[in-house]
Amino acid sequence: MPELTDRHKVLIQALISRGPLSEKDFHAVFNGVAGKHPADHQQLFNNYLLKINKELSHVQCELRGCRDQNDGRVFYGFVNNVADDQSELGTKYSVPQIAFYKCIVEAIVQDATAQGCISDIDALNIRLENQMLNGAVPQSQDNSLSVPPAFRNFSISQKEKTLEQLVRDKWLFSDSDGKIGLGLRSFLDLRSWFRSNDIPSCEVCNEAAIKAELCPNDDCNIRIHQYCLKKRFSQKKAERVCPSCGQQWRCVLPKAEEIEEEDAQDVQIQSQPVPRPKRKKLRSGAATNADTLLPTSSQDAPNGPDFRRTTRSSARLRS
Helix, strand or coil, X not given: CCCCCHHHHHHHHHHHHHCCEEHHHHHHHHHHHHCCCCCXXXXXXXXXXXXXXXXXXXXXXXXXXXXXXXXXXXXXXXXECCCCHHHHCCCCCCHHHHHHHHHHHHHHHCCCCCECEEEHHHHHCCCCHHHHHCCCCCCCCCHHHHCCHHHHCCCHHHHHHHHHHHHHCCCEEECCCCEEEEXXXXXXXCHHHHHHCCCCEECCCCCECCECEECCCCCCCCEECHHHHHHHHHCCCCCCECCXXXXXXXXXXXXXXXXXXXXXXXXXHHHCCCCCCCCCCCCCCCCXXXXXXXXXXXXXXXXXXXXXXXXXXXXXHHC
16 A cells, blocks of 8 residues: 655644644645645545545544534644544643642533533632542542542632643633634544543534524524534425424524535545444443543543433523
8 A cells, every 4th residue: 555645744844743724724735745735635635634634543543524613613633543542641730720720620511501601700610629529530439538638728719820821822712702612623522532531513514513592492402503503404495303303493594694614524534533322311330541632643531430420401490
């Protein structure tokens, strides 16, 4: 089998050295390498990525495309698909910082209202001891003695600095209202973790619906990303109803909304996600030997959270 050419290697190096790139920037790199723009040579672009990923699979890495669910834009990144002790050696984050990040991820993904975020106050009030209950740290008969001092002494100021660092490194996202959501690198690296933990998926693109619109019918579990709704309902003759229960779906769209069907196709071809059933609910005590979180290329996945089966109605009562 022919080895990767220098052109293939330049694409890999661009994502390793520069970090995740927007679709526009990555297409520009490809245009400079191959002399052809993906917009006009889509099949050539796909073939390049497929060949690269076939070779990278031998070292359990991948060039992966995803959408940032905060703004719907497509990005590409280099991802390590292995979660082990060796991969953790590359992280620049401390053990309590990683535990803090894991707690935030768990709090965001188990939100039954699919807002895709928590308040910065809720993030700062997270107790790292929760990671012990979820198996991140071995427990002893005396739980108070088994809590590592680094966990017990992880102060509010340390959490604030960690949040700033995670946002800066694009593991988390922060908006002007003080909401904390998953960042671009989390969406890139946690795809397998989302699947292995049965995080509900979008009815349109079948990717994890962390930040999504819910069917107006409280008895229906359908979730759809806002950008997927725009794509679906912008099409002529498309009924604005839930594809499962038929409930009228209130969706306000611009009059001259353009449909970018090729974006979703690019992401699917490049990353080749494994098909899985739609409309899955959160599973209690799920295993999490999936993608890695927080090392230099990617990191160890959050340990299996004890997800509580929160209904949409109960979640609204608490809000």
